[in-house]
Amino acid sequence: MLLQENVPLAPLTTFKVGGPARYFVEAQSIGEVEEAVALARSRRLELFVLGGGSNLVVADAGWPGLVLKVAISGIEQRSSDDGKTLFEVGGGEPWDKFVAHAVMQRFAGVECLSGIPGSVGGTPVQNVGAYGQDVSETVESVEALDLKDNQVRELCHEACGFAYRSSIFNTSERGRFIILRVTYALTGGGEPRISYADLERHFDGWESAPNVAEIREAVRHIRALKGMLIVPGDEDCRSAGSFFKNPVLTEAQHEGLERRAATRSLNVPSYPALEMRKKVSAAWLVEHSGFRKGYGSGRVGISHKHALAIVNRGGASAAEVLALKDQIQLRVEEIWGVKLEPEPVMVGF
Numbered sequence: 001m002l003l004q005e006n007v008p009l010a011p012l013t014t015f016k017v018g019g020p021a022r023y024f025v026e027a028q029s030i031g032e033v034e035e036a037v038a039l040a041r042s043r044r045l046e047l048f049v050l051g052g053g054s055n056l057v058v059a060d061a062g063w064p065g066l067v068l069k070v071a072i073s074g075i076e077q078r079s080s081d082d083g084k085t086l087f088e089v090g091g092g093e094p095w096d097k098f099v100a101h102a103v104m105q106r107f108a109g110v111e112c113l114s115g116i117p118g119s120v121g122g123t124p125v126q127n128v129g130a131y132g133q134d135v136s137e138t139v140e141s142v143e144a145l146d147l148k149d150n151q152v153r154e155l156c157h158e159a160c161g162f163a164y165r166s167s168i169f170n171t172s173e174r175g176r177f178i179i180l181r182v183t184y185a186l187t188g189g190g191e192p193r194i195s196y197a198d199l200e201r202h203f204d205g206w207e208s209a210p211n212v213a214e215i216r217e218a219v220r221h222i223r224a225l226k227g228m229l230i231v232p233g234d235e236d237c238r239s240a241g242s243f244f245k246n247p248v249l250t251e252a253q254h255e256g257l258e259r260r261a262a263t264r265s266l267n268v269p270s271y272p273a274l275e276m277r278k279k280v281s282a283a284w285l286v287e288h289s290g291f292r293k294g295y296g297s298g299r300v301g302i303s304h305k306h307a308l309a310i311v312n313r314g315g316a317s318a319a320e321v322l323a324l325k326d327q328i329q330l331r332v333e334e335i336w337g338v339k340l341e342p343e344p345v346m347v348g349f
């Protein structure tokens with residue numbers, strides 16, 4: 001295992017902002033992850049675990065401790081008792097490589113999550129979701145190193161505590177576990193999911209139901225139109241994807257929002273979410289607070305393709321990104337009375 005010093009982190013992220021890691025190691029095996037943890041402890045270095053770097057904003061000063069990139073690879077397949085097929089996937093595998101692998105063999109369960117950047121190990125952390133699916137529907141278990149007692153543990157689905165964009169890994173037990181491998185349970189020859197409006201529209205008029213491969217192609221196409229697919233040369237994808245979570249409001253909060261919208265002759269687009277609550281579109285709130293698609297003439301701005309993505313137009317600093325984030329949060333709260341919560345992980349702030 002090679003210990004490197006002063007390694008720039010920006011190139012390891014999709015946002016391409018931020019400074020270096022004081023120390024950096026890449027771990028190909030569980031043994032190497034344990035070695036890196038021991039090293040951080042002995043040198044009293046604060047540890048940051050890096051996956052695919054697709055949901056991060058790294059501070060301009062970088063990370064003063066040790067960055068550990070989990071590069072555990074491998075996809076192993078076996079049948080389970082309930083007729084499903086289990087895929088045990090290394091945390092360092094690119095997520096979309098696994099989706100392609102599953103879809104090619106006609107397994108259903110992750111097809112709507114096509115084209116999402118990042119690594120497998122990151123997916124349970126924020127319960128990655130898109131186009132009507134999220135990984136909590138297929139995560140069977142998570143193998144993780146517990147930093148409390150240095151034991152490798154198998155966390156079952158229930159133990160992960162999944163909710164919208166969250167799990168124990170980014171809430172109650174943040175920083176406790178390093179995810180090594182994830183096991184997903186997929187259905188061979190299963191029916192693909194078409195529940196999201198964009199997908200319904202895409203397949204409108206089709207005579208026969210699309211298969212998982214067709215769903216994958218459609219999702220990648222729709223993501224590209226929104227700048228949410230990593231396409232070399234497209235500056236609208238130099239981002240961390242959605243910069244804010246879609247706020248989940250109480251009935252009363254939602255009514256308040258609708259009243260404010262009515263005074264402006266607007267209708268709030270809304271989606272039924274968890275019982276008695278309403279999830280509203282953060283993109284809509286951003287767009288209706290003066291930050292339209294393409295906003296900003298400097299090095300940071302809003303994507304031309306989606307109002308929820310803050311983009312690095314080239315050479316942006318993390319400070320500039322955070323300044324725009326603050327400005328957006330302030331305006332949205334002033335106008336709509338809703339506090340937007342950032343979605344990406346902030347590193348080194």
Ligand code: EPU
Nearest residue numbers: 130131132241242244245246269281283284287306307308
């Ligand atoms: N909208 C706007 N302006 C825009 C874009 C969207 O007003 O520029 C409004 C429209 O009313 C639209 C609604 O927002 O109908 C929803 O937009 P979209 O379908 O693009 O989804 P989203 O809620 O903005 C979420 C996830 C995405 C995921 C998509 C598709 C969050 C924070 N974001 O976005 O995830 O790909 O749904 O399922 O939940 C990510 O987390 O990084 C991410 C890209």
